[in-house]
Amino acid sequence: MTTVITIASGKGGTGKTTVTANLGSMLAYHKKRTYIMDSDMGMANLGLVLGLENMPITLHEVLAGKADIHDAIYEGPFGVSVIPSGLSLEGFKNSDPDLLRGIMADIVDECDILMIDAPAGINHDGIIPLAIADEVILVVNPDIASIVDGLKTKMITEMMGGKIRGAIINRVNRIDDKGTEEQIEKILDVPIIGMIPEDTNVRRASANRTPIVVKYPTSDASRAFRRIASQTIGIEYDEDEEKSEKRKENLIERFAKALFPGGRDVN
Numbered sequence: 001m002t003t004v005i006t007i008a009s010g011k012g013g014t015g016k017t018t019v020t021a022n023l024g025s026m027l028a029y030h031k032k033r034t035y036i037m038d039s040d041m042g043m044a045n046l047g048l049v050l051g052l053e054n055m056p057i058t059l060h061e062v063l064a065g066k067a068d069i070h071d072a073i074y075e076g077p078f079g080v081s082v083i084p085s086g087l088s089l090e091g092f093k094n095s096d097p098d099l100l101r102g103i104m105a106d107i108v109d110e111c112d113i114l115m116i117d118a119p120a121g122i123n124h125d126g127i128i129p130l131a132i133a134d135e136v137i138l139v140v141n142p143d144i145a146s147i148v149d150g151l152k153t154k155m156i157t158e159m160m161g162g163k164i165r166g167a168i169i170n171r172v173n174r175i176d177d178k179g180t181e182e183q184i185e186k187i188l189d190v191p192i193i194g195m196i197p198e199d200t201n202v203r204r205a206s207a208n209r210t211p212i213v214v215k216y217p218t219s220d221a222s223r224a225f226r227r228i229a230s231q232t233i234g235i236e237y238d239e240d241e242e243k244s245e246k247r248k249e250n251l252i253e254r255f256a257k258a259l260f261p262g263g264r265d266v267n
């Protein structure tokens with residue numbers, strides 16, 4: 001059976017796309033048939049961070065009734081299936097978000113998890129992904145505006161009969177900051193699924209059009225994503241695998257330095 005998970009926030013820029021791309025990739029890594037969909041028709045970013053920003057058919061064309069959803073699915077990291085949204089304003093104007101539920105029905109039997117990257121805000125387009133999900137995960141930052149908007153998103157979801165699975169606190173200074181975790185848990189009154197640290201590698205990975213869990217698998221944020229992915233599908237987080245990834249990464253780095261002494265990443 002498919003679980004539809006919407007990644008939502010209320011406030012913009014909290015890290016929904018980052019969470020969708022990385023958690024979705026990790027679920028695919030663990031052999032879950034995972035689809036990730038960008039339902040932000042106006043400010044699409046998921047395709048951008050995965051190097052799929054110029055695809056000929058996107059959710060725009062599908063929601064304009066001009067293409068089949070299967071033609072808008074592209075392969076991403078670890079075999080995750082990505083449904084990007086388009087970048088053009090014309091495409092945005094022609095999209096009908098009310099068609100989303102019907103479109104989901106066409107793909108829902110093909111995957112174990114369908115993860116929807118929701119738009120910020122609580123207007124009509126933003127509410128639909130909350131209403132059609134089996135579970136909503138809130139992404140908040142440790143600041144009051146983000147937490148208050150997360151709370152509003154929770155209330156709207158519940159008003160529509162939706163269920164909140166919990167919240168991810170993104171961009172924390174320290175992931176062992178129990179005080180912050182407890183405070184936010186108390187205000188939101190939902191379980192805290194995990195905390196992701198502020199990590200400059202998130203931006204560097206995006207600039208390379210690759211999720212951080214692929215580009216820098218042993219970075220602090222990647223480890224947090226891996227932990228959350230394991231927890232989402234109920235498997236134990238494998239510290240040994242992490243150590244072996246670190247060894248692999250060091251080896252690759254040493255090879256790269258030996259072969260291309262002057263080469264460097266996009267920063």
Ligand SMILES: Nc1ncnc2c1ncn2[C@@H]1O[C@H](COP(=O)(O)OP(=O)(O)OP(=O)(O)O)[C@@H](O)[C@H]1O
Pocket residue numbers: 009011012013014015016017018019040043045119120170171196197198199200202203206221
């Ligand atoms: N843990 C992190 N550490 C450092 N930078 C981060 C982290 N998480 C996200 N970012 C950066 O914050 C910015 C916003 O992230 P993202 O696009 O994922 O947010 P969003 O909620 O999807 O935004 P929008 O509401 O505009 O769709 C991006 O530049 C991203 O690289």
